[in-house]
Amino acid sequence: MQYLKSLIAAALSIAFTSTALAAVTAQEAQQLGKNLTPTGAEKAGNADGTIPEWTGGLTTPPAGFQENSLKLIDPYGSEKPRLSITSKDIAANADKLTEGTKQLLRRYPTMRVDVYPTHRPIHFPLRIIENTKKNAFVSKTTDGGEGIENVMPGYPFPIPKTGYEVMWNHLLNYRGLGWSARFDSYNVGSDGKAWLATTGDATYAWPMYDPKKTGFLKETESHWKVKVVYVAPARRAGEAFVVWDYPNALKQVRRAWQYLPGQRRVKLAPEIAYDTPNPQTAGTATYDDASVFNGAMDRFDFKLVGKKEMYIPYDNYKYTYFALPAEVTKPGHINPDMVRWELHRVWVVEATLKPGKRHIYSKRVFYIDEDSWAAVASDQYDARGQLYRSTFSFSTFSYDVMAPFFDSFANYDFISGTYNVNGLYGAHEGIKHMTEMPGDAFFSPEALAGAGVR
């Protein structure tokens, strides 16, 4: 058991409120870059030696890497699993497996968790590091945790005290300026048969990380924009949507539009939020399950449970870029040969449905990677308190552009026995990272209408 307590007890932080805006004390903040990484992870390895020390991340691309390659070669591809967990090993590893992972192991004799040596490749550009340090002193949450203020483009809470602060680090996590890629999504039915849910051209951009931006994030300026144009199945070809997210989802709710093929106009789509089922996932995921969690936090109470060492999917270059998506799925679960698991320290945040609010999940538990602040797994519980679904993301570090990539994920629905994999890039061109923000027209809903062909 390796519980690491929340860094500062609540009582202690109250004692320091005299520092007004300071979210953490100067003394604490000084730890950044020393015994903490510049963005707040624990620098040291673990006592067992199964988590190595963070030594600055993967700064040199692996041998064979070609400049401007859109498919990254696996820097750890030659490694062998150090441990393989199957259903009979659940008890021995219970504290290091998410509930969803245990459920998969219990249900499917073919399920396996192949644990590879842990690597800590993630590191960030200097301005992210500098802003994160500034944020440590001045950023704070508002509206009971659901809003933020005084946040420079970087991690707002490198030394988090609350579940909300951890989730904010996830919601604002740095994934570069943005990327565009053609992706595949597959559904796998309870009978084990897989079918293509969609193929689309997705573009994600984080205007908040535009180097031209200075100063604090503004609640009137979208920090995250998404555009997806579907190309398959053919009946969906030409469908498209645009989403603009704002750093304070309560003050400025998400804006979303869908394009109506055949009419060449757009319609507001506020339903792209919360627990509306994501239609491409065969009912296995809600819209706010995308990226493990996205959107407004007002329906749940987010409690920080602590930090814990767990086996999570990590460094999944093979999975993300595998050229034959059909081989990624197996009946019941993703092909275990495709998935690399590693032991990492994760923040555990438990979100409980607030009284009077509605959501199909009564509770969700998020596991947030300490190095990237990205939520990498979650367990979702239904109204009866039973494990309902689990989401995993399959991370890679784009060493070529110094940005973590987390937009390959899977959703398991344990009630229907169906699962969805979303964000497979290997069958197409690969992932193109942005070097500058696209113009305003790119994410404009009106432009979507004006340029609509279908």
Add this chain to the structure above:
Amino acid sequence: MVLWVSINLLEGEEMKNAKKGVNVRSGFRRRVIAAAVVSSLSAWSAAHAVDFDTGNQDLAVRWDNTLRYNYAYRVQEQNPNILASPNFDDGDRNFNKGTVANRIDLLSEFDFVYRKVNGFRVSAAAWYDNAYGQLDNTSVASSNHMVGGAPALGLGDTARRFLKGPSGEILDAFVFGQTELGGRPLNLKVGRHTLVWGESLLSPLHGVNYGQSPLDFRKGLAVPGVEAKEVFLPRNAISAQLLATPELALAAQYFLEWKPIRIPEAGSYLGAFDMLLDGGESIIAGPGQRLLRGTDVKPKNSGDWGLSGRWSPWWLEGTLGMYYRKTSDIQPQIHIQPGAAALPAAICNALGFTSLNASTCHINPSAASIPQILNGNVGQYYEIYPSNIDILGISLSKSVAGVSVGADLNYRRNMPLNSDPVLILPAALAAMTPGAISALPTQGKTGGAVGDTWHGVVNLLGTVAKTQLFDTASWLAELQWNHWSKVTQGSDVFQGRDSYTGIDKVSKNFVGLSINFTPTWYQVYPGIDVQLPIAYSVGLSGTSAVASGGWKDAGSFSIGVGADIDQKHRIDLSYVGYFGPFATNAMGQITSSRGITPLLKDRGFVSLTLKTTF
């Protein structure tokens, strides 16, 4: 999505003109007829895609084919009033209970896109319906189909081509591109393409987009599961959109061709009006008497244009649209030109006409010759499509409490209004007959009623998350409102005049409602999602002043069950029905009807639709 539309047409009946004792026997009364059209515009169709690997990242070429099979079975008995009404019975008689559709459709789409923004698109549809091979009608006397100047059983050319087939047509055919104007992106399209402005979703009649893309209800009604892109008829046009600022989009459209709405044709299963539309051949004016179809007066192919500005300022948290359009009607007003009239010989001769017998006067040899009259072909009728309609509109789109709200308000000048058929009579008679005119209107003009109208549409579009009953449900509700403020021409034939007594008398205001509700259950069987689409459309109060605008208590409904298989194939089983009141005379003939849906109230049918990949 289910789309409901209404159309305006006429119904023949003896019209009496008491003035000065002139009794024009072959007169007609005009009826507004509503057609409620149920067309599943669901985007969820299975299709076959060919996404060509061009080997060039700048070039994207794709060819998609959607194959659809429809089988429909009529379950309702023929209504005796409809059978007794010779101008409304052909479709009813052609298809007694049993198979009414056995149809295959193909939609083929080809896109060629260079660097994502430039290229061309062509789409085409083809169809064949085997149910049109054998028609049940045995009533030649009440058939409006003509062969060699005499009534005959069977179908007119348009119905034969578009309902029976095999046939096809090109839909989209345009080039598109993007350039910059003042450093801002400018999108251009040239050729046959569809644009829909404003916010209306279910009412193409009351939105600012009226006539912008005429709807194909000929296919939309007959083929459940039809794609939206098959129902909006593209017109040849040049259009441009400039994203002038991040918050302001300006657009302009200039049409190079005019195209009318399409309704179920005379003699087709859902064809309620035997004289309409494109393929209408005659109107039965009385026992043994007919008016033959004359040449339509259609608008020019030029002069139809529009401008729009859509502004999305930060503070509004929505989009405000402003529109101006200059357009032509896509629905006709009926004009009638009798060759003979019931006039005493003395009066007939005194007016300079030739009396044929003691009570029949040959008033217009150009409308019907004496041999024609002796054959029962006593005159002509025309479909007149007026032009010069001004539409000024504003729209608003905004999210309110998680619901997408759209509103569309427009004011139309020179809008054709529901009118009785306009009589075209020799000047001497026209002078004595209120509402009559003495010559066929010139292009763009009409003898019917025209005026100024207001139209409003408000719609709400939302999603319900999982409940005990279903996994999710989408819903759409749209309220339509219409008000006429002024009649500027043709008040004698306007169906809102005091003396008009039909059941479809126009009221000052009309309010209608359309609702769609579609619950979904995911993974009912592995790979299969199930939906239960329900649609209902009804007039809540009044009768709209414009053609097909809506009628109280008249409407249509559909309920179905659909299965989505592997997100590739789609099967739908649905029931579609129509309702509404009509008025009858002592002989049981329909004298007025609240639109088309009452005339289809015996056509309820079950349909099975399969969409698949080939």
